[in-house]
Amino acid sequence: xxxxxxxxxxxxxxxxDHGKTTLSDRILELTRTVEMRxxxxxxxxxxxxxxxRGITIKSHxxxxxxxxxxxKDYTFNLIDTPGHVDFSYEVSRSLAACEGAMLLIDAAQGVxxxxxxxxxxxxxQGLEIIPVINKVDLPSADVPAIQHQIExxxxxxxxxxxxxxGKSGLGVEDLMEAAVARVPKPRWAxxxxxxxxxxxxxxxxxKGVICYVRVFSGSVKTNDQIMTMSDGxxxxxxxxxxxxxxxxxxxxxxxxxxxxxxxxxxxVAEIKLGDTITLAATPxxxxxxxxxxxxxxxxxxxxxxDTSDYNKLKASMGKLRLNDAAFVYQSENxxxxxxGFRCGFLGLLHMEIIQERIRREYDLDVISTxxxxxxxxxxxxxxxxxxxxxxYLPDPSEIGHIEEPMIVASIHIPSTSIxxxxxxxxxxxxxxxxxxxxxxxxxxLVCRLPLNEILVDFNDRLKSITHGYGSMDYEMAGYEEAxxxxxxxxxxxxxxxxxxxxxxKDKAEGRGRALCKRLKEILPREMFxxxxxxxxxxxxxxxxxxSAYRKDVTAKCYGxxxxxxxKLLEKQKEGKKRMKNIGNVSIPQDAFIKILKNSDGxx
Numbered sequence: 001x002x003x004x005x006x007x008x009x010x011x012x013x014x015x016x017d018h019g020k021t022t023l024s025d026r027i028l029e030l031t032r033t034v035e036m037r038x039x040x041x042x043x044x045x046x047x048x049x050x051x052x053r054g055i056t057i058k059s060h061x062x063x064x065x066x067x068x069x070x071x072k073d074y075t076f077n078l079i080d081t082p083g084h085v086d087f088s089y090e091v092s093r094s095l096a097a098c099e100g101a102m103l104l105i106d107a108a109q110g111v112x113x114x115x116x117x118x119x120x121x122x123x124x125q126g127l128e129i130i131p132v133i134n135k136v137d138l139p140s141a142d143v144p145a146i147q148h149q150i151e152x153x154x155x156x157x158x159x160x161x162x163x164x165x166g167k168s169g170l171g172v173e174d175l176m177e178a179a180v181a182r183v184p185k186p187r188w189a190x191x192x193x194x195x196x197x198x199x200x201x202x203x204x205x206x207k208g209v210i211c212y213v214r215v216f217s218g219s220v221k222t223n224d225q226i227m228t229m230s231d232g233x234x235x236x237x238x239x240x241x242x243x244x245x246x247x248x249x250x251x252x253x254x255x256x257x258x259x260x261x262x263x264x265x266x267x268v269a270e271i272k273l274g275d276t277i278t279l280a281a282t283p284x285x286x287x288x289x290x291x292x293x294x295x296x297x298x299x300x301x302x303x304x305x306d307t308s309d310y311n312k313l314k315a316s317m318g319k320l321r322l323n324d325a326a327f328v329y330q331s332e333n334x335x336x337x338x339x340g341f342r343c344g345f346l347g348l349l350h351m352e353i354i355q356e357r358i359r360r361e362y363d364l365d366v367i368s369t370x371x372x373x374x375x376x377x378x379x380x381x382x383x384x385x386x387x388x389x390x391x392y393l394p395d396p397s398e399i400g401h402i403e404e405p406m407i408v409a410s411i412h413i414p415s416t417s418i419x420x421x422x423x424x425x426x427x428x429x430x431x432x433x434x435x436x437x438x439x440x441x442x443x444x445l446v447c448r449l450p451l452n453e454i455l456v457d458f459n460d461r462l463k464s465i466t467h468g469y470g471s472m473d474y475e476m477a478g479y480e481e482a483x484x485x486x487x488x489x490x491x492x493x494x495x496x497x498x499x500x501x502x503x504x505k506d507k508a509e510g511r512g513r514a515l516c517k518r519l520k521e522i523l524p525r526e527m528f529x530x531x532x533x534x535x536x537x538x539x540x541x542x543x544x545x546x547s548a549y550r551k552d553v554t555a556k557c558y559g560x561x562x563x564x565x566x567k568l569l570e571k572q573k574e575g576k577k578r579m580k581n582i583g584n585v586s587i588p589q590d591a592f593i594k595i596l597k598n599s600d601g602x603x
Contacts (some may be wrong), residue, residue, distance in 0.1 A: 006072060008183045009214065010130075011079035011094045013122060013441075014104035015112035015471060019134045022166035023104065023175075024062070024080045030172050031076065033064040033244055061212060061258050063242040064507060068180045076179065077214075077258035092121050093199040093273060096259060096289070097214035100128040100183030105161075107133050107141035111149040113412045113473035119154050130178050131161040137168055145439055153438055165390070186216070193284035194218030194226075195275040196253075196261070201268060203319055207238070208266045213277065214258050216530060217445040221252035225280040226263070229287045230272055234280050235263040240597075268321065296328055296344025297405070297476070298455060299388040300351055301369035301498075302358070303340030303420055309364055310339045311546040316362035317341060320354060327354055332389070337367065342389060348455055356487035370501050373451045376403040376479050390500040393486045396537040403450040403479040408433075411462065413470040415443045420465045427502060428453035445454075448477060452502070490533045491523070505536075512542035520544040 012020045018160050060080045079094040095101060100123040105111055119161050131154070133146050147158035164171035164180055188195070198210035208469045220226065224237045239262040241249040243311060253259045265271065276287040295382035315327050328344040347352040358364050374388045379399040380507050409430075413421050415437075422445070425432055437443050454474070462470045487508050489499035503511055512534025519532045527549050535544040553564045 001414075002257050004185050004189055007075045007077070007186050008100065008179050009010075009077045009098045009186060009256065009258060010100035010102060010179055010183050010188060011081050011091075011098045012104060013081055013091055013095070013118040014103045014134075015106070015109070015114040015118075015453070018106040018109065018115075019166040020104055023134060023164065024078060024171070026166055026169045026172045027076075027176070028062065028064065028245065029169070030064045030176065031064040033062065036178055055174075060245070061243045062245040062583050063258060064244065066180075068181075069446045074180055075256075076176075077256075079258070083266060091118055092125075094129060095122055095125045096274070097197055097199045098127060099185070099187055100130060102130050102132050102179075103156075104132050104134050105142055105146055105150065107135045107163075108138050109148055109469070110142075110146055111153045111412075111438065112471040113410050113444075114471065116153060117473040117475075119156075128183055129156060129584055130175075131156050132175060133161050133163050134166055136163045137165040137170060149191055151439055153300050155258065160311075168331075168582065188216045189255040191217040191284065193282055194220055194277070194279045195284045195288055196220060196226075197275060197288050198271060198273055200273065201271050203268050204262075207262045209268050210260075211261045211263070211271060213253070213261050215255055217254045217255050217284075218260065219254040219281070220277070220279075221251050224278050225388075225521060226261075227280040228272070229276040229283070233265075233270060235265050238262045238264060253513060266484045269318075282495045296326065297451060298345045298347060298351060298371050298373060300343055300345070300371040301332060301337070301340055301389070302329075302335065302343050302355065302366050303337040303368075305365040305367055311365055312362065313341070313358070313366065315344075316358055316364060319362075320357060324354070326350070334391075334497050335371075336496050336580055337369075343490060344388070348459070361406075369498055371455050372502060373405050373455070375405075375484065377401075378403075387502075390486050391497050393502060396485065401481050402484045404482045404484060406477045407449055407451050407454065407474040408477040408481050409442065409445075409447045409449055409454070409472050409474040410474045411445045411447060411470065413443060413445065413466050414441055416468045417470065418443060418445070421445065421462065421470065424458075424461055424465060428458060431555075449474075450480075450482065450504075451476075466541065466547045487512055487515075488535050489519070489532075490535060491519070492530050492592060495535075508534075508536050509541045512536075516542045516544040520546055525549055 012024060014020050025077055050321060062078050064078070065073050065077050066076050079098065081091045081094045103115065103119055103122070111394045119129060128157060131150050133143055135141060136143055138203075143225050147161060150156050151158050151160055162175050164173055164175055173359065195216045195218065196213045197216060198211045198213055202210050203208050204210070218235060220238055220240060222239060225234060226237055227234045239249060240253045241247050242253075242257065242259040242466065247260060250259065253261070261277070274282070278284040302313070304310055307434070313329070321329070323326055326346050326349070329341045331339065331340055332342045348371065352367070355366060355368060358366055372388060372390060374386055374497040377385045377394065379385070379394060379398050380400045385394070411421060422432055425445070425447050428449055430453065431449055432445050433446045435443055435445050459472065462472060483505040485505050485508055486501055487501050488495045488504050490496070499515065500509070516532045516534050521534070523530065523546055524546065525546055529548045533540045554568055557565050557568070
């Protein structure tokens with residue numbers, strides 16, 4: 001039985017790339033949780049993709065024992081969380097399983113957009129926050145300035161901050177002592193009955209669904225009959241254990257523990273993250289406060305390049321859904337691309353990661369359509385629809401008005417690039433609501449922008465304008481009416497559904513021209529002329545023509561009268577005309593791939 005007074009549950013939260021995973025490596029070394037011979041950098045980042053990109057995608061729990069300076073042993077349950085805005089739902093779930101949070105701030109970069117967002121999340125959950133200034137041994141570290149920022153921006157006393165270096169291990173022991181002294185003991189342990197929070201789950205081919213859990217009260221052991229409180233689904237416990245960092249089987253999990261439960265459930269879709277598990281025989285009276293359901297922000301079609309891979313893609317999507325509750329999908333059919341899926345993601349990085357995981361983990365070649373968001377369409381007869389695929393947008397004559405999702409973005413930038421960033425925001429149809437000065441060199445802009453405009457290249461351009469020092473965090477801010485229309489691309493008079501997109505009327509022409517130009521470069525020539533047109537509501541706004549292959553029919557005429565040559569050319573022209581009427585343009589698959597990969601042209 002673990003002593004609750006000697007258990008500490010905390011997570012590490014920070015902006016992306018501020019050294020969370022490196023610091024957790026040092027903590028694992030200090031507590032001797034991992035033998036030095038097995039130690040490797042970014043140990044908790046188990047996915048190849050995480051190690052390659054140097055980002056954390058899934059939160060990783062680990063249990064360890066630390067002998068404090070007072071001579072007592074403490075059980076620490078640490079959860080390393082992602083830092084990118086697209087994975088903030090992972091962070092909120094990890095926070096619900098803890099009593100304390102270590103808020104990491106890079107000594108060279110200072111307080112950034114996600115730092116503030118994550119601090120707010122922790123305060124909402126009622127957690128004790130320990131500010132940590134990391135990377136203090138960098139030549140560009142400016143600790144006094146960061147301490148000012150902690151007081152001004154986060155309203156946390158600067159003297160509470162602990163100075164560490166994840167690389168050299170400096171200050172890690174002070175950090176552990178701070179966890180012992182400041183993080184409260186596990187809460188709500190005295191409630192009667194078993195209450196276990198599911199904060200994540202993964203799918204294992206051999207064991208089935210493995211739930212990552214935090215036990216708040218009671219205890220759970222192998223062969224217990226358990227029940228989920230949201231829908232009363234019963235299951236049997238096959239195995240319980242902790243992470244150290246690999247899964248290690250235990251006899252039972254008790255109040256305050258963070259670990260895993262393997263059940264006889266085989267379908268991850270049956271498990272709801274944030275749900276409370278209790279004993280089927282003696283259920284608890286009330287559920288733990290869960291977290292709100294996350295709804296996808298960005299939609300895109302994913303299709304197999306080889307149509308025979310459809311069933312394999314369907315199976316792999318099901319498995320990914322098991323590991324990632326925020327990813328949703330449903331099957332759809334496209335004239336141009338065949339059978340595939342309409343998928344919903346939290347953001348663009350989330351979409352990129354899912355596609356990469358499909359390619360790597362399931363060895364599938366896929367292609368995705370242009371990302372779009374959910375629009376609210378009010379028709380002239382008063383009906384309202386939600387449209388997340390441009391193909392389903394009604395005819396312009398039936399549309400009363402269209403509303404698009406808006407966001408409020410906090411953009412942290414060096415004060416030298418304020419003019420360029422404001423120009424970028426206005427180009428993206430945004431509005432700067434107010435600015436705040438963080439310190440002498442950094443400012444925070446609070447801007448209101450349409451979500452659709454920041455989808456493709458906003459973050460990349462923000463990084464290049466600010467030379468990598470800019471960062472942003474955003475939250476949804478309702479819907480707003482806008483002048484939007486569907487941009488169709490027609491090849492030889494036939495609309496191609498894969499290239500359709502919903503754009504603002506002022507930008508339709510520029511985007512249409514760019515897409516037509518790009519298609520002209522990519523599409524192969526035929527024996528007849530091909531017209532590539534961009535149209536809005538039946539009106540053509542841009543056009544490019546691919547010229548036909550021509551046989552030199554006048555080659556056999558040497559000398560003689562010009563009328564003979566003219567006669568042959570006229571005959572050829574008639575033939576081309578007839579061919580154009582019956583000719584079909586088949587767009588090769590690689591043309592789709594090329595255009596969809598670079599489809600932000602002109603937007």
